[in-house]
Amino acid sequence: MLPGPTLILACPKCSAPHRSGTLESGNTFGAKVWSDGKMIAPMMPEEPAFTKCSACGTFCWVSDMPQIGSYSPWSNSPQREPLSFNVSIDDIWDEEELVARRWAAEFGCSIDGAQRMLQKLPIELAKDVDAATVNKLTAKYEELGLSVARMPCRTSTEPVPQEWATAPDLLSLNEIEIFSALGGGLARTPDEEILLRIAAWHAGNDDYRDGSKAWVPYLERNAAATSNLELLLVLLDKSKASHRLMAGEIARQLGQFDDTLSWLDQDKLEHASFEDEQQKENLLAFMAFIRGLVLQRNSQLVQFDES
Ligand SMILES: [Zn+2]
Secondary structure: EEOOOOEEEEEOOOOOOOOOOOOOEOOOOOOOOOOOOOEEEEOOOOOOEEEEOOOOEEEEEEEHHHEEEOOOOOOOOOEEEEEOOOEEEEOOOOHHHHHHHHHHHHHHHHHHHHHHHHHHOEEEEEEEEEEEHHHHHHOOOHOOOOOEEEEEOOOOOOOHHHHHOOOOOOOOOOOHHHHHHHHHOOOHHHHHHHHHHHHHHHHHHHHHHOOOOOOOOOHHHHHHHHHHHHHHHHHHHOOOHHHHHHHHHHHOOOHHHHHHHHHOOHHHHHHHHOOOOOHHHHHHHHHHHHHHHHHHOOOOOOEEEEO
């Protein structure tokens, strides 16, 4: 595992600083995976995507917390984020012809014209723009298959605030907190609602992962926990193999064993085409594991053993 810089992110409401670790590279050596899909990997720790400010208690998406500084992993001296950036396209990471087609469709030019343009890398996109603009440009051009580089333009000479040294890590939320955020309308799209409902489900199962506490079936839990799973079942996109597998596991944990098998169609998965064959193999192994639990009429959370 190779750590990347520690980012200093500000609360979007009160600007209180928080720390978020990053990774240059990680791996799943020694990782544990459970039937609900949660993985805990010591060599690939995950930061939350959704959190709560440690100072004012505001719920927010981490992607909405502006980055105000960073610490390099090899030094303890923090740096402020540049005030503005110059942005350019510096590389193509997909097939050139595909990228040219996407470029032509996006900008209404000919494919030949797009190819000539792409041969002139680097292409300057913007000068002296803020981080939010950089992020928008990066998302737009990465979608086309291009790599976007940001270079500092204007930098601050202000000293770094003392409080950065003691800034708390991003908080991981418990089930009740996530239900409260959902009730407060913090999920702005169906995809965000799916993410929050999965996070609440995983958090609600966290007490049972190490086997020290006896499993409480969902039918005996509070109404909020059960209806969270029922709503998640409705939201999942059943055209995706990974979502069908998750739907099967949710139905199993709800004790709806007959519904479960309808989501876990092994034949359909075996005949599906995947860009990544390894992903298909992993899904098939996981599906066989869940089907085995269903046949035992077992609704408990179980650790998945790949061997
Ligand atoms: Zn705050």
